[in-house]
Amino acid sequence: MTRIAVVGAGPSGVFTAAALLDRPDVLVDVYDRSPTPFGLVRYGVAPDHLKIKSVTRVLSRTLSDPRVRFLGNVEIGKDVRLDTLRGRYAAVVVAVGAPGTRRLAIPGEDLPGHVPAGDLVDWYNGRPGARYRPAERRRVAVIGAGNVALDIARILLRGGRGLSHTDVPEHVLRDLDARPTHEVHMLVRRGPADTRFTPAELAEFESLPDLDLRVDPAVLPTDDPGPSVADRALAARLAIFRRWSCAPRGAGRSLTIRFHSPPAAFRGAGRVEAVALPGPTLLPVDLAVSAIGFRGRPLPGLPFDDATATVPHEKGRVAPGLYVTGWIKRGPTGVIGANKACAQETAETLLADVPPDDNDDHDPAPTTGLRVVTWPGWLGIDRAETALGATHGRNRTTIHELDRLVRIGTATGDRLP
Structure with missing residues (x-):
């Protein structure tokens, strides 16, 4: 199987994962520094724009796919080096957005x-x-x-x-x-x-x-x-x-x-x-x-153009086995849906570069010793936020404490499936 890592579980990263799944030999691990998925949809969209936030249902379909793993609470560049990922996966796609500000x-x-x-x-x-x-x-x-x-x-x-x-x-x-x-x-x-x-x-x-x-x-x-x-x-x-x-x-x-x-x-x-x-x-x-306006930030192991606050690339390709998508690729422009075409371009470039691999070897995820929140862990957080909302007569209340999120998200054990 061809194992690919995507760094970032926001719309651009998840749309890329969905496009990569078009090839049947691909398995995707989606990493995120947060213990929760959805990136900008969860933490950037205005909370009273409920229709826009409902795109999480679309993103969830990809993240719950049997060929996809969500690995939350893992920060690339801090917990795991980008070079380490590149050495373990057939390709790495960076979708870290533009978290800086002008x-x-x-x-x-x-x-x-x-x-x-x-x-x-x-x-x-x-x-x-x-x-x-x-x-x-x-x-x-x-x-x-x-x-x-x-x-x-x-x-x-x-x-x-x-x-x-x-x-x-x-x-x-x-x-x-x-x-x-x-x-x-x-x-x-x-x-x-x-x-x-x-x-x-x-x-x-x-x-x-x-x-x-x-x-x-x-x-x-x-x-x-x-x-x-x-x-x-x-x-x-x-x-x-x-x-x-x-x-x-x-x-x-x-x-x-x-x-x-x-x-x-x-x-x-x-x-x-x-x-x-x-x-x-x-x-x-x-x-x-x-x-x-927002700005991209440098990530260790990734080239960076400070003038544009983006990563230099050619149709998403940064170097052999290394790709970008989303705002770190094109700058902080466009609505959430604009990430689809951007993700499709990167996925097509990657799949043309990376040949199918029939070698089903060991798990490449370098997460030993880390408190990783997987998709079942996120579903536990989701249930906890729904229950918390019910106590206040609301459909949902966001849990904002990191330790609490990680504790709930790892309650079923830290080992990956």
């Missing part, structure tokens, strides 16, 4: 009270080891012009009560209600035509209760865009911005989109107290969140 490169960026979007997203989605520590956030600045910025603004404005139908951890729900957000200022570097917000996500704010939506009408163009698909999306955004530019209702909370407002600096005595904007304007805030 920097603003402005004064005060490292002050407490400014956090990258990923830190806040990790916290409200219950990723173990999340670095955000809750503090006052009555007035929040979110820097960014994409859907991640919208997600953060919406989650903060929903509060714990508005997320009670989701799987957000209980301690997060309590904190969101204990430290409610009353004002969100979304700081956009350029104008309305340069935003990447999708109309559907913008429109979600119109269903939130007791919320004023504010846009300065002076910054909105008077001419409608043309008939192309991109222009229709822009026209839909502009229609929403025009609705928001009407006189506010005087609600208790507000979302203000400030165009042409790149932050020049964060100000404060020991922590962020204001954002310096053009004008000059000093915007008082308790918390500033930068949502300006």
Whole structure:
């Protein structure tokens, strides 16, 4: 059998595993540093976007396939070297995503009270080891012009009560209600035509209760865009911005989109107290969140282009027996479904390179001494989260403590099947 390792159990890694299974002699081991699968779907998608999160059912079909093994709680580069995997498998596919964040490169960026979007997203989605520590956030600045910025603004404005139908951890729900957000200022570097917000996500704010939506009408163009698909999306955004530019209702909370407002600096005595904007304007805030994009990070044993924050490759091939897929391959772009075509290209390249192997030798997984969470272990975690949710009248509650996840996931024994 031809044994292949995939590093990363998010959509790109699992889609690649599914494509590799098209060849009947292939067996796939899917490694992940987390004890839980699904990567960005579990820890990156906004918790109130339940339809998007339901893609886990598709991913589960691959991970539960008899020819696939999930090996969670194994970090490649820390627990196991990439070179070790390459020596044990016919090929290795790296699908580690883009866990880093872009920097603003402005004064005060490292002050407490400014956090990258990923830190806040990790916290409200219950990723173990999340670095955000809750503090006052009555007035929040979110820097960014994409859907991640919208997600953060919406989650903060929903509060714990508005997320009670989701799987957000209980301690997060309590904190969101204990430290409610009353004002969100979304700081956009350029104008309305340069935003990447999708109309559907913008429109979600119109269903939130007791919320004023504010846009300065002076910054909105008077001419409608043309008939192309991109222009229709822009026209839909502009229609929403025009609705928001009407006189506010005087609600208790507000979302203000400030165009042409790149932050020049964060100000404060020991922590962020204001954002310096053009004008000059000093915007008082308790918390500033930068949502300006993600970056790939180097992995020992893998070449890395720092300019693009990706791995150099040719149709997924990095070197003989070594491949990449997903955001580490092409950069942090595209929706979850975009990973399918990317995964298919990498799988086709790999399968053309690696001949069938009839040698059914020993298990190649270098996991001796590690606390490995396999697929049955994940199913145990899944049951535990469902049961925990039921105690709070919810369908599910995410368990966020790493030790607890590993303990549940290895309760049936650490040995691989």
